[in-house]
Amino acid sequence: MADTYRKNLRCLKNMSNEVYNRVNNLNIKSVSICKSKNNQLNLVKRFENREIYINSTYNPSEQAKYIAEYALKDDNNIVFIFGLGMAYEIKEMIKKDRNKKYIICEPDMEIFKVMLNYVELESFFNGNNDISLLLYNNSAEIVDNFKAIIKNEDNLNIKFINLPSYAICYKDLINEVQLKIGEFINITSNNVFTSLFFYNKWYENFITNISNFSETTNIEELFGKFKNVPGIVIGAGPSLKYNLEILKSIGNKAILAAAGSGISTLDSHDIQAHMWGAVDGNETEGRIVEDLKVNKELMLMYSLIVHPSVFECKSFTSKFLLCNNVDDVYFKTRKDKSLNTLYSGSSITNVVAYNLAAMGCNPIIFLGQDCCYSRGKNYAEGSKFYIENSEDSGTIARLNENGEEINEEKDKLMKVLNRNGEEVYTDKGFLTIKIAMEDVIKRFPNTRFLNGTQDGLNIEGAENIDFNKYCTEDIFNNKEYNFNEIVREIYLNNKENDNSTLVMFKTDLNDITKKLQVLVGFLGEEEKSERIDIGKIKSFVEIKEKELMAISYYSIVLMFKFSFVKHIYGNKSEFDKIKYKYLTLLNTCNFLNNTMKQMGILEEN
Template identity: 25%
Template sequence: MNRDHDVYIKNIEEINKRYYNILEDINKKENDITVEVIEARNDQKSFVIYKEDSRLHLHSRFNPQREAERWISDLEVRKDRIYIVYGIGMIYHIKELINKMDDSTKLLLIEPSLSIFNQIIKNIDITDIIQNKNIEIMIGEDNDILKSFLFNNIFWDNWHLIEYYAFSNYKKFFGNTEKDIRKIVEEHIYISKIDRNTVLRFDRDWQKNLLKNMNFATQSYYINQLEKSFLGRPIVIVSAGPSLNKNVDLLKDIKEKAIIICVDTALKVLLSKDIRPDFVVTADGGELTLGLFDNLEFDDIPLIYMATAHPKILKRHNGRKILADNISGYIKELFKEFNKEVGSINSGGSVACVAFNIAKKIGSDPIIFIGQDLAYTNNKTHAEGTRYVKDSNSIKNKYLEVESISGDKILTGHDLFSFLKWFENEIENDKSNRKYIDATEGGAKIKGTEIISFKDTIDKYCREDIDVSKTIDEALKDDVKFNNHELNLLIKKLQDMFENLETINDKSQAGIKICNKIINLYETDKIENTNIEPKLHRLNDIDRYIKEKREEFDMINHVIKPIVYRVFLENTIEDSNKDDISIMKRSLIFYKSLSEAAEFTLPILKETINELIGQKENNSI
């Protein structure tokens, strides 16, 4: 048995352990590509690729190793980054990159050619790469692996850490495929930036609303109670896009024959036509959302709300309220301590995204969109009769073009574009064979949906009586509201957290003073002659206390994360300095952020505690 065969067997064994799903593709060869293994002038192995009439050396014909060293020297490799490299080749450049990585670095390697990868594993021992948990490999054109990598690793607060590189001649030989890969990466980064802007804009609103809604949350039903309650039943998600005016009246024909779930922006339109949806959804905690409910009577409609929704909306609604929380939400984790399962919804950035995930959670099939333009149909932003309707001509400097449902080009905004991509990704990643129907009759094309007029959709899917109201009543029959004993325990817990937050604030203030003193010693060149060990021990004690109060930290997370991001994480784009004074300055930023978040939260938490005490007293009357 020769050495190359031994290498191949070892590689296959490791691939089978971690990437067994690609084994069936491993021996496939592209008909239009031939790969030849040659020796360079320095006796290292290299590849020559033949495609149609083209012949291309993937590496230097003289010294592939030196070429790899030059390649890596042109990059600014940092250990906390997330790298995507298009083109594996003979691994020389990959090993140079890996040598500069540590446990904080993540790497996705993309090899577009099965033929090239087949030669790689026959000629090079890559078992160390396959075994490395910080490295993932994508072979061929299965972009799901790339999308999964981005989804699991790139978020609103770390998008700036990603680096994408296409190696050398791969761009020349696989230009179109490389462009597709780069586009997917750029779109994900773009959406992450939109998410970042949303977080930075609403951080304090969300924190305030989260606590102010506690009183309502203890008296609400939970989204978990509706889970799978409408398995296989059609649902219509009513959004407020300009095309809603075309077919909104048809909703009258499907009452009790499909679930009608309406986003808050569209409620006014429906009520003006005497259409009562089965659910209305609200998610945005900003003041503008409050105006959507002005002069509306909707107590008879169950209100599904996210934990950070505007509290005045909940106060106006005197009917059944159904609480949903984010996947990483604080309320659902808090309520678990009282054996209450709230359930979570991926908010996705818009109320329509929330409605979409509610539709999936309750098991509906098909999911039907109307008013989901995600573009400026007829240069309008929203349906006539909504609070937000305006002409998009005034914002033409902020638009981009996408494909419409008719195949033409249509204008959309940057935020709408991010929602479009969100919907497409969610639909693509749904492996349940659920049908998605775009009955909007206007707007952007949503990949993965079947485009059918709303009338034809009704004729095909919404003819059978399904007792929607009765099913909702049955799902919400269990009383999950907090009783007085549970309220007592919750109040006591929040009072303890209030005291702990006060202590965190005091310790943060102490940390600020210590950091300032140490920084001053550095800046005045007195550090060498001063014993700072007692100060460092004091900082360690402060850090230890803060780490022990994890739950309090989670409560103020909406405020502290954006603050830290603004002045700390974003600085890593241009500042990788890890000397002592830089570390101390970042500690100072952290303590200031923590103190600011605590001071913002404490009076709101006090008000929340008093409201819960009042609620308990009213229950006793």
């Protein structure tokens, strides 16, 4: 072990003195070596008061094969891997294909230093492979170095691979890096770039949905109110078909929480749910509830980015605002700063599970959470988006976000084992949902999680059960809970009865607009000068920026969203960067003000 570490240090010193010094001077505090169940070396990281295993706890090599197969099966020339871990994945990839360019981002220097004791860098950094290593933990440095690495590439066909554990520990960093790189590629490829900040549909949804806020209260009002009441998270996965008949008999002995299109599956089989969770910004979200027959009384958990057609298609007995994005955070903390319980997840099923746990539900049971194409299908029969598929077919038909039917070729999907030990097809999206669900489980160590999805993947931390048997032996022996009455009372006592929060928002927006107009006007005058005094400009901007940051909507929402597009001006002069920043923000405020006036959401002052 000592010889390996010394050899690696020499290798590092030849590669970069700066990296060598960072590693040499680093003290290990949160990472240690361990072994997986098959006796292969693994790493464990202490993260937010829990332990995260960096590689598979069962068989790291086998997991590496699956990940490598997925990474290499498409016609891409660059593989961007987020996370090095114990290097199982990169070794497997170069063994299969040495002709691709590999870019590895390892944001955790402690993981890297511990790994150096056991894995020889020269086993893959040996001159025979095109591998670059980025040892940074902020998006700016990662993206800047990425640009330098690929600057001479004629073709940018990139596949992103995130090691599962890093998707938990570095979720926000991964999202920001991938978004910035994706936007950079669009720009350099002369593609039409539509700013996520101005025109993305979620933002338009937000403007429309704030008109519903007067009949809404916060989901936090329900936290802790249903201690030890069983909560069932119901997705629309194919395995739900096994449980539909017994779900009809549960009644009020457990909370039936439908997620996304899960409500349409229940309704088509005459099953009444207690609540429905919706966050999808696509128009298809409204189609899910447009013709419900059984679920006439339904509590809604939603985010301000959900598609407005949800409210056009269905009236709800109560509406609770989730804390799913920065717009939600703003509307919550504008009145009560303690309500910032931000959790987004990868899917509405993750969000529903998190909020049921926060309500005190125990146990939490997963149904229709296949996280794979069970029996060659994407949804359970009765789902709004169900398409008949043959298990023997070479493709899987499904609907895309616009409701259009597309066919996925099975040989472009990943093969994994489900909880029954059977080979099934899955993809990155499904696996991300699975990982996010495992993260929810770790956040609630005192809650019991049960996986009743018969043909789905194993979910780490959730005990596999035969749900129908569990109902007979356990849930049917429970008392009836007056869930609807409790929710209704809490809702009526706490819902917003006037437009005060919207008025505060309009006031914030007007104040921001006026200050930005002053700033942009000042910059315009300075630009006319024969010599631009950048010191004078920075001093003025610093004063105005402090004033702007004191306004909640600017500091919570606008600055967060601007962070996703500011790199567009990376090659501009210092003055132009300042000018374009505030022009972008002012144009956005004008867009919001004009849209709100056109919609009549609030009367003019």
